[in-house]
Amino acid sequence: MADAYVALADGRVFEARARAPGRTRGELVFTTAYTGYEESLTDPSYEEQVLTFSYPLIGNYGVRAERFESDRVHPNAAVARELTDDVAAWLESEGVPAVDHLDTRELVTSVREEGAMACGIAAGPDATPEAAKAELDECVGMSDHLDIGKQVSTDEPYTVDGGGDYDVALVDCGMKGSIASSLAERGADVHVLPYDVDAETVADLDPDVLFISNGPGDPANFAAATDLVREFTGEVPLAGICLGQQIVARAFDGETEKMAFGHRGVNQPVRDLETDQVVMTTQNHGYSVADPGDLEVTQVNVNDDTAEGLKSDEFEVITRQYHPEANPGPHDSLGFFDEVLSLVGNGSRHTVTAD
Structure with a gap:
C-alpha cells in the first residue's frame, strides 16, 4: 500500500x-x-x-x-x-x-x-x-519567488583565500562552492558577497574581477545584481555562470526567458562558434538568454541553439550558461576560470570606483 x-x-x-x-x-x-x-x-x-x-x-x-x-x-x-x-x-x-x-x-x-x-x-x-x-x-511559479536570492545567498561577506594573486568579488546569488574553490585554486582571493551587495562595498574591495554566480529562479528578480553589473561595466572585468550569465545579459540590454523544461544534467553538448569544438557540460537552469543585447554569443547548445557563452571584448566580459566547475564532471570546460583571470592581464589591477 x-x-x-x-x-x-x-x-x-x-x-x-x-x-x-x-x-x-x-x-x-x-x-x-x-x-x-x-x-x-x-x-x-x-x-x-x-x-x-x-x-x-x-x-x-x-x-x-x-x-x-x-x-x-x-x-x-x-x-x-x-x-x-x-x-x-x-x-x-x-x-x-x-x-x-x-x-x-x-x-x-x-x-x-x-x-x-x-x-x-x-x-x-x-x-x-x-x-x-x-x-x-x-x-x-518560479518567477513569483520575488526574493529567492535571500533564501540562498550568504548573509555576511567572507573570503576564500587563494594566495592573493587576484581579488575576485563574487556575488552570491546561490553559489555552488566549487566556483569559489576553482578560482581560489588559481591564486585568487575570492570575496563572497550577498546577492544584494551595494556598489560601495564592491568598490572598497577594489577587485580585479566582478563575478556573478549561479542561483535559482528568474533573473528578472535579481535587480540589485543587474544594477551592480551596470555600475561597474567598463570599470572592471565581468564574469558570470548560469544565472550569472542571464543577469549580465540583462545588464547589457539583453532579454531572458523561461524555458519549457530547462537543461539539467552532466551530458549537455555545447559548440564553440569560434573553434567549432564541442564540449560536454554540466547544466542546471530553467531560464536562458533570449537576446544577448550588446554582448556577442560565443557558444550555443547543440540541441536547441540557446546561448551558452557570451562576451564583450570592449568591456572585458565573459560568461557561461553551463557550469565549468562541474563536479563530478565532465571537466571539458575548466579552462573558463583561466580565461576569466586572464582578463586581468599580467597582474595589472583596475582601480574601481562607484558612481
Whole structure:
C-alpha cells in the first residue's frame, strides 16, 4: 500500500513509497545526471523545486559531505525510481521529503512534453492523495519567488583565500562552492558577497574581477545584481555562470526567458562558434538568454541553439550558461576560470570606483 503521493498540475496523482516523510510543493524538474547526486541535491539552483532523477538508482556510492556544494539540501523534495538507504537517511535528517518506487520515466516524459510543472507531495504514514493535492494548490511559479536570492545567498561577506594573486568579488546569488574553490585554486582571493551587495562595498574591495554566480529562479528578480553589473561595466572585468550569465545579459540590454523544461544534467553538448569544438557540460537552469543585447554569443547548445557563452571584448566580459566547475564532471570546460583571470592581464589591477 502506498504511503506517498505526488500530485501534478495536469491532474494526475502518482502513488509512491515514502523514504523521508513530509509534505511540500514546488516546480517539478528532472536531471539526466547518473552521478553527482550529492552535488545536485546541495546545489542552491534547485531551491523551491522538486528534483526528479531520471537515472533509476540514486545513492550507489554513498553520501560524503566533502562533495556537497553548499551547507544544506536545496530541492523541496527528491523523487527517484529507487533511493538507497544512505540517501534516504540523509534527506530525512535534512527534513526534506523523498519518495521512490514510482515510474520516473513517465514523470520525465511528462515534463519534456508539457514543461516543468507545479506539483505537491505528501509522504509518510498519514499521507493521502488529498494532502498532496492541497500542497499542489499552494504552489507558486518560479518567477513569483520575488526574493529567492535571500533564501540562498550568504548573509555576511567572507573570503576564500587563494594566495592573493587576484581579488575576485563574487556575488552570491546561490553559489555552488566549487566556483569559489576553482578560482581560489588559481591564486585568487575570492570575496563572497550577498546577492544584494551595494556598489560601495564592491568598490572598497577594489577587485580585479566582478563575478556573478549561479542561483535559482528568474533573473528578472535579481535587480540589485543587474544594477551592480551596470555600475561597474567598463570599470572592471565581468564574469558570470548560469544565472550569472542571464543577469549580465540583462545588464547589457539583453532579454531572458523561461524555458519549457530547462537543461539539467552532466551530458549537455555545447559548440564553440569560434573553434567549432564541442564540449560536454554540466547544466542546471530553467531560464536562458533570449537576446544577448550588446554582448556577442560565443557558444550555443547543440540541441536547441540557446546561448551558452557570451562576451564583450570592449568591456572585458565573459560568461557561461553551463557550469565549468562541474563536479563530478565532465571537466571539458575548466579552462573558463583561466580565461576569466586572464582578463586581468599580467597582474595589472583596475582601480574601481562607484558612481
